[in-house]
Amino acid sequence: MLKLENIVAGYGHITALKDISLEVPQGSIVSLIGANGAGKSTTMKTIMGLVKPTSGKVLFEGQDITGQKTHQIVHGGISLVPEGRQILQDMSVYENLEMGAYIRNDNEIEADIKKVFKRFPILDERSYQLGGTLSGGQQQMLAIGRALMARPKLLLLDEPSMGLAPLVVNEIFETIKEISAEGTTVLLVEQNVRQALKIADYAYVLETGKMVLSGPADEVRHDPRVMEAYLGGRVE
Amino acid sequence: MFLQQLVNGLTLGSLYAVLAIGLTLVFGVLNIINMAHGGIFMIGAFVGLFMVTVFDVNIFVALIVAMAIGAILGYLLEFVALRPLRKKKVSHLAPLISTIGVSIFLESLALLLWGPQTRSFPPDYIGGLIDFGAFKISMVQIIGLGVSVVLMLILNVVIKKTKIGKAIRAVSMSTETAALLGINPTMIISVTVMIASALGAAAGVLVGLSFNAIEPTMGVIIGFKGLAVLILGGLGNITGAMVGGFILGVAEIFSVAYGASTFRDAVAFGLIILLLFWRPQGLFGSKDKGGRP
Numbered sequence: 001m002l003k004l005e006n007i008v009a010g011y012g013h014i015t016a017l018k019d020i021s022l023e024v025p026q027g028s029i030v031s032l033i034g035a036n037g038a039g040k041s042t043t044m045k046t047i048m049g050l051v052k053p054t055s056g057k058v059l060f061e062g063q064d065i066t067g068q069k070t071h072q073i074v075h076g077g078i079s080l081v082p083e084g085r086q087i088l089q090d091m092s093v094y095e096n097l098e099m100g101a102y103i104r105n106d107n108e109i110e111a112d113i114k115k116v117f118k119r120f121p122i123l124d125e126r127s128y129q130l131g132g133t134l135s136g137g138q139q140q141m142l143a144i145g146r147a148l149m150a151r152p153k154l155l156l157l158d159e160p161s162m163g164l165a166p167l168v169v170n171e172i173f174e175t176i177k178e179i180s181a182e183g184t185t186v187l188l189v190e191q192n193v194r195q196a197l198k199i200a201d202y203a204y205v206l207e208t209g210k211m212v213l214s215g216p217a218d219e220v221r222h223d224p225r226v227m228e229a230y231l232g233g234r235v236e
Numbered sequence: 237m238f239l240q241q242l243v244n245g246l247t248l249g250s251l252y253a254v255l256a257i258g259l260t261l262v263f264g265v266l267n268i269i270n271m272a273h274g275g276i277f278m279i280g281a282f283v284g285l286f287m288v289t290v291f292d293v294n295i296f297v298a299l300i301v302a303m304a305i306g307a308i309l310g311y312l313l314e315f316v317a318l319r320p321l322r323k324k325k326v327s328h329l330a331p332l333i334s335t336i337g338v339s340i341f342l343e344s345l346a347l348l349l350w351g352p353q354t355r356s357f358p359p360d361y362i363g364g365l366i367d368f369g370a371f372k373i374s375m376v377q378i379i380g381l382g383v384s385v386v387l388m389l390i391l392n393v394v395i396k397k398t399k400i401g402k403a404i405r406a407v408s409m410s411t412e413t414a415a416l417l418g419i420n421p422t423m424i425i426s427v428t429v430m431i432a433s434a435l436g437a438a439a440g441v442l443v444g445l446s447f448n449a450i451e452p453t454m455g456v457i458i459g460f461k462g463l464a465v466l467i468l469g470g471l472g473n474i475t476g477a478m479v480g481g482f483i484l485g486v487a488e489i490f491s492v493a494y495g496a497s498t499f500r501d502a503v504a505f506g507l508i509i510l511l512l513f514w515r516p517q518g519l520f521g522s523k524d525k526g527g528r529p
Contacts, residue, residue, distance in 0.1 A: 050412065074418035086413040088406055099406055102399070103418035150418060 001026040001185050002047070002078075002154055007056035009046045016042040018209040019056070024154065024202075029176065029186040031196040031217065033230065034206035040189040041083050043206070044158045047187075048080050049073050060154070075103050079152035083159050085143040089132030093123050096131050096142055100149025109149070116145035119175065137168035144175060154185045161192045173199055193230035197221045205230075240371040241493040242486065247377040249485020250384035251446065255439040255458065256465035256477040257391065258432035264408035264472035265428045268328055271335040272313055273436050274459025275342030278452060280306050280437025281444035282346060285355060295362065295379060299441050306437025307430040313338055314429040319422070339455065346452035356448040380442045387438060388478060391431075395474065404428050408472060457501070464508050470521025479519060484508065 002024040009017040016039045024030045034040050045051040047058055049070040058066045065073055088096050097116055101109045117124035120141040126134060131142060140160055147155060157176065161169040173195050180186050180199075190196035197203055200217040205226060213223060220226055255277060262270045280302040287298035317334040363375040395401040406414040407424045415421050443458065444450040465484050469476025484504055491503035511519070 048416065050415070069420070070412075070415035071418050071420045074416065080416050082413065082416060086410060086416070088409050088413065090409060091402075091405065095402065099402060099417050102403065146417070 001061060002187065003057075003059040004043070004047070005057040005059065007043070007046055007053045007058070009042060009051050009053040009056075011042075011051070015054075016209055017046065017053070020206070020209070020211045022204055022211065022214075024185060024187050026185055027180075027183070028201040029180045029188060029199055031188045031190055031200035031203045032206060033190055033193045033196055033203060033226075035229075036191070037208070038206040039209045040206055041158055044080060044083075044156050044187075044189055047073075047078065047156060071103075074150060074152075077153035078156065079147040079150045079154075080156040081140075081143045081147045081158060081160060083162070085136075085139040087131035087134070087139045087142055087146075089130065091131055092128050093131060093134070093142055094127045096146050097123075097149050100146035103150055112149055112151070116148060119178075120145060137164050137171075140164060140168070140172060141175075144172070144179075148179065148184075152184060154187065155179060156187045156189075158189045159191060160188070161190060161195065169195065193226070197226075237493070241489050243371045243373055243377070244493075245486030245489035246482060247373075247381045247485070248446070248489055249482035250381050250388075251439055251442050251481075252461060252465055252484050253478045253481025254384045254387055254435050254442070255462045256469065256481050257388065257474055258435040258439070259462050259466045260469065260472055260474055260477040261404070261428050261432040261435075263466065264474075265404060265411075265425050266318065266322075266331070268318070268331040268335070269463065269466070270313075270429075270432070271332060271459065272317070272338035272342065273335075273432070273462055274455030275339035276306050276309050276313070276433045276436045276455075277440040277443070277458055277462075278346060278450075278455035279309060279342055280440030281450045281454065282350060282355075282440075283437065284441030284444060285357060285450050288357060288361065295441075295445070299383065299438055302437045302441045303434040306440075307434040309342075309437075310430040310433025311426060313433065314426050318425075318429070339459070343452050343455065350452065352452060354449050354451045356450065357445060362445065376445055380446050383438065383442060387435060391435070391474070394431075400424070400427060461501075461504075464505060467518055468508050468511060470518030473518070473520040476518055476520035483511075 004020060004022040007017050007020050008015065020043065032040055032043060042051055046053050049068050053066065057064055060076060060078060065076060088099060091099065094113065097113045101112065122138055123141055123145060126138065131139065134142060144160065160172050164172065169192065176186060176188065177199050188196055188200065197217045197220060203214065203217040203220040204211055205213040205220065213220060213226065259270060259273050262268065283302040283305045284298045287293050287301050288295065317338050318331050321330045321334060362379065365372045365374050395404060403414065403419045403424050406417065406419055407421050411421045461484060465477055465480040468483065469480030487507045488500050488504040492500045496503050
């Protein structure tokens with residue numbers, strides 16, 4: 001469904017991605033793991049058109065979307081839950097969800113907001129509260145709900161577990177599994193390697209801008225290098 | 237006397253508020269101070285005047301035409317002076333200079349087209365005073381206050397309730413997040429500068445009508461006043477611009493009424509300085525965001 005071919009990208013003189021390729025098959029969950037500064041977020045930004053690659057291609061459903069603007073890519077069916085949630089602070093929870101459906105013109109928007117509220121009842125309780133006043137976990141739920149409001153074919157999640165309490169992290173990962181089961185393809189960037197590998201079908205390991213390992217998540221999980229570097233040396 | 241001055245002050249203040257809302261809208265989406273706002277204000281005043289004197293239309297038609305021309309100028313301003321700089325990702329000072337350039341261009345254009353002399357609306361164009369006993373109010377004031385309040389109400393509904401208004405707010409909060417929601421930031425920025433410039437042009441017609449003095453340089457001092465209101469209210473804050481506008485208007489009128497007519501601007505600006513000592517982030521700005529709402 002999504003394919004990155006030999007992407008080279010960076011900021012100014014710094015090359016953050018050095019010739020990386022990646023594939024996300026339809027219906028799967030793909031995890032992209034790696035340490036801080038490995039280039040995970042840059043990969044996401046390149047897919048969304050926020051960073052322009054110096055070479056390489058981004059293909060979505062067979063179409064080259066490399067030069068497209070961010071909002072066009074969203075219209076094409078990809079939504080990103082950005083790092084740090086990026087909630088619209090001065091808008092209510094309800095308005096944030098409405099903004100998620102900005103690209104839609106159908107009359108099922110309200111019904112979809114109800115679905116998000118069903119998935120995250122706490123958001124229903126807080127629906128008139130300003131986005132900026134929510135806790136980190138609630139903001140993450142809102143960010144995911146908002147991205148789903150666009151009815152994306154492919155959902156990108158950039159570090160959804162960052163800074164959250166362990167119980168909330170579990171809830172978020174459960175939600176990601178549900179979303180995938182409902183038919184949305186997922187590309188997940190995570191530092192919480194253990195959880196990310198558990199729910200994924202495929203995994204890629206990124207180190208300082210290079211793809212060092214890839215394969216079915218189970219294999220990656222048992223790779224000695226991954227076990228040593230990311231899983232504390234123990235097999236689960 | 238007091239009530240009369242208050243009425244005068246609020247009327248003037250409503251015009252400043254409309255003017256400053258234009259500045260604050262642009263600051264919201266672009267984080268820049270639009271120094272060409274005064275120039276568009278001045279062109280608006282001239283367009284209004286010529287609609288009335290040459291085409292003999294009523295003041296509301298003149299206002300609408302001035303606002304339409306203002307919007308077109310706003311589009312050109314954004315396209316010529318702001319968008320190219322944004323694409324090159326230059327510092328925030330560059331658009332400040334480029335908008336000053338546009339402002340000088342507009343002033344020179346007005347000088348070329350209409351000459352340096354002060355012009356005014358035909359005498360008795362709008363009609364006289366209405367006596368309420370405790371205070372008198374002129375038709376000019378009623379139109380100024382009424383139109384300003386209506387424009388502010390419409391803007392409020394647009395910003396709060398409509399899809400485009402919500403998109404403007406989203407872009408004000410974060411351009412990148414807005415784009416990730418499928419909003420085209422370039423289009424929204426363009427629309428915002430157009431709305432802001434239409435408001436600036438409307439303020440031009442109303443101020444031209446109130447002071448009955450229209451000249452190519454009128455945009456300069458009024459531009460500074462708009463700036464003062466912008467900072468007083470809190471950068472990018474629409475409510476702040478409204479309240480700030482009324483404060484400046486009332487302060488100015490009272491300083492004239494109670495003694496210091498030659499110092500009206502000094503007194504008004506002095507008051508703003510004092511208010512800023514008390515709240516450096518502006519009345520409605522929050523401290524941790526550098527005066528932004």
